[in-house]
Amino acid sequence: MAITRDDVLKALADVTVDAAGTTLPGSGRLSQVVVDANSRVMFSILVDPSEAERFEPVRRQAEGRVLKMPGVSGVFASLTSERNQSHPAQSGAAPRAVTPPPVAPPRPGAPPNQGPQIAGVRHIVAVASGKGGVGKSTTACNLALALQAQGLKVGLLDADIYGPSVPKLFGLSGKPNVVDNKAMEPMVGYGLKVMSIGFLIEPETAMIWRGPMVQSAITQMLRDVVWGELDVLLVDMPPGTGDAQLTMAQATPLSGAVIVSTPQDLALIDARRGVTMFKKVAVPILGVIENMATFVCPNCGHASHIFGHGGARNEAQRLGVPFLGEVPLDMTIRETSDSGRPVVATDPEGPHAKVYRDIAAQLWANLSGAPAGRAAPKIVFE
16 A cells, blocks of 8 residues: 555654654644655654754654554655754745764764764775766776775765666666665675665656755665675765765764866866865865776777876875876776676776776775774864
8 A cells, every 4th residue: 555645644643842742743843744656755854953962862753653654665854954043843944954963872982972883884985076977986886896806895885866876887776675674785796785775766766855865865874774894885975065975974984085086177176175075074085086097099009188197196196185096098997887797896807907906905005094983073164
C-alpha cells in the first residue's frame, strides 16, 4: 500500500515539542512532508538556531516514528531555521540549515562539542573541486582503487547528491541491503565498499532538494552505513563550496581534502576557492591533482597541452599546499570509466594505473602524517 502524507502526519502526531504536549504537526514547525516514488519520506522541523540542541531529540523521535511505519524505505529529517526571525512558524522566509549536534560520542580526549567518529574508519578524506567537469569522480574512483592496491582497506562515498556518477564508474546497480532496519550495507565494486545516492534512486531521477535535505542525505550515508574497518574512506564531493562541503566539515572528522583541477586558468580560479574554503574550516589540504594534463595523440604520438600544462602544480606551490601529480587526458581512461571498468582495476600494470598509484602513494604519505580521527572543526565566518 502506498504511503501518503496523511499517514506520515498521523505517525508524527505522537511526537510532542514542548511540556504542554503540543504535537509536531500542530506546532507550525513541520515543513511540507514529501514521500517519493521509492517510499522515502522527507521533512524538516523549523526552529530558532538557539533551539537546535533542544530539538535534536524531537527530530530523532520523529525520524524513528516514521521509520517504523510499514513500507517506509528511508527517512530524511532535518532541523532548519528561518533567517532573521525568532519563531519559524511566523515567517515566510526561505529556511537555512541548522546542522544537528552529534549524536554519537566524540573521540576520547577530544574537546567538547566537536564531531563524533565513524566507528572503524581511520581516515576520512574529501575529494573536491571548485567546479564541475574536471574529472573529480573518475579521479576519486581510481585513487580509491590505487590506495587499495597498496594493501589498505578503502571505502568510497559518492556525496555528489545532484550528479552521482560512482555507480556508473564501477558498473554497479541494485539497492543496498538494510541491516536490522537501521543501517545499509555498502555495495562492493572491485573489492571497494561503495555507497551512493545513485543506488537509492532511478538513474534519470532529478534530485530537486534544498540544502537541509542534501545535508541529511550526506549525514545518513556517512553514519547509517556499515562501513566496517577502513584505513581510508574517500568522499567524492559535489563541485563547489556549498552545503555539502560545509556539512562534511561540520559533522565529520575529516583528516584532509584533495583538490582536483584541470590546468587552465578558469578551473584554477575555482580550485583556489576550494582550497580557501577548506582552510577556513581548518581541514588540511593533503594535495592538489592536475587532471587532463597532457594529451598524446594515439596516431602520431605528438603531445598536446589542450588545457594548458603545469597550472595546478604552480597554483599548489603558490598556495603552499602539496602537489600530488598529473593525470593525462587519455581515451583509455575515458573509455574504461564509461564502461564501468576503472583503469586501475582492469589494467593494474598499465601506464595510467601507475600514474594513479604514484599519486595514491604520495597521498598516503601525506595522510599518514595527519592525525587519524581528527575532531571535526567548527566553522567561523569572518
